[in-house]
Amino acid sequence: MTRLECTVASCVHNSEKCCCKQGILVEGVNARESCDTCCGSFEENRGGLFKNLFKTPETRLQVDCDVLNCLYNDDHQCRAERISILGDGARAVGQTECGSFRER
Template sequence: MARIGCNVLNCSHNDSGVCYANRISITGKKAHTSNHTCCSSFLDQSTYSNLTSNTCTNGSCDYIGCNVKTCAYNAGNVCSLNNIAVTSSADSANLYSETYCSSFKCK
């Protein structure tokens, strides 16, 4: 089962550093570094505060969609890694574009 470590403290899906979204999607089609990717599933907790209870029936998120064609771990638009890390370029992200997949590896 995939595990998504999340360091984006104000994401509504973050529960103690683990992503509890039903599924996430990493985007950044032509990325060459992790900073050019983002977690398009990010939702600011100040607006969407009750989504940590909207989880997979089995617990933490176990589906990682990947739209980053340049990532070595992209296997048919699904991440082939068992564990990834999502973090933010800001202390408190306002938009999904301020998040990134720090597990990204360019082909």
């Protein structure tokens, strides 16, 4: 399990810079840099009304990842001790990224 911080406050799953999902999928099959990756589990929080009222921030998550040329990828799973998902103000999946990507 990976410790995850997430700055995407506009995501419905975000609470207190953490993700409330138990697992996410990071995408970016041919990524060469962080900006080529994204959090495929992002969903825009449009209304703000239902924001995580009954959810608990998870500090450790299962991170599935398509970015096979990242140093931390092991058979589609992230093995980094901790990662940061970035994208303050994101309105779409492509405006998020895994800031911890390191090219193999």
